[in-house]
Amino acid sequence: MSNEQVSSQDANLYAINNRLVFRLFQLGNTLDRMSSKELGVSPVHWAVLGALSREQVREGMLFSDLTEYLGVSRQNLDGLLKRLERDSHVIRLADQQDRRAKKVMLTTQGHVFWEELQLKIYEFYRQTFEGFLFDDKVTFVHFLNKLNNGMKNTHISPKE
Amino acid sequence: MSNEQVSSQDANLYAINNRLVFRLFQLGNTLDRMSSKELGVSPVHWAVLGALSREQVREGMLFSDLTEYLGVSRQNLDGLLKRLERDSHVIRLADQQDRRAKKVMLTTQGHVFWEELQLKIYEFYRQTFEGFLFDDKVTFVHFLNKLNNGMKNTHISPKE
């Protein structure tokens, strides 16, 4: 990842890729650490609460839709929701139409928690994005999306 | 994180921040998953091996320098190195000057492993970065760096 020795002539092309992935790795770690430390929630919890706090899912969101939205597995979402239920931020209710399905929604306490969290997030953004122009952020999001798609569709043949 | 309801007039500014952090969160997850699945190593192991494979640290790297380089705590680096030692990719030797300190280096087997990994990483990059211009990557790295610094220096006052 940080190795810049390549036996071909496009060492620079390779090096920029290394640098990019290494920085991405570091930034991911920083997000994990800062989110937990400064906001008091992990990025995944943040994402779950954010998803459930939206107006359009005020009556709850299907468990299955939530796994797809967040991109985490059913099993792991179950664990996440267990912790959020333990903290009384979330409840799961059986769906009326399909009794196998569950609707996930914020509790009143979860809404209050989220609103308080918003204040911190607002300040978090203010400091974190200081010096970024609006258009820079748009470009940045575009790059993140593009890389995410490119990476998700990458497949290395299993031959060593 | 994905909530776009704000009670002020700069909802768009807030929304782009949300989108950016949510995409960053997703890309971090994708990197974790794809690295482990397609390359057979976690991003952290990748980073450790990459750091130790560099020419300039052929005689080993101080444990303490490695924690700083990677940005992980001493305790966690110890755990990482335990797993890498278990797989015979790395060894730790007492430093001669300062006998409290340890030098970390790749084993011969670790070097072989890294070289084989390089072939996969090369292909990983080829697919993942398809469609990215060189200059886009330079800009992207710049943004990642800038955001990392901004985020690391963010401090929310502990008052709820």
Added chain:
DNA sequence: TATTGTTATACTCTATAACTATA
């Protein structure tokens, strides 16, 4: 006393397989 690295502990997140209850 301070620093280097280690041990111990607990928690979070992830991946995988097997299970249940509905459909």
Added chain:
DNA sequence: TATAGTTATAGAGTATAACAATA
């Protein structure tokens, strides 16, 4: 049979505190 969600298990990473050896 297939799908929705759960349980079980193992591994990996992280944070924190306390410790031994050396400086």
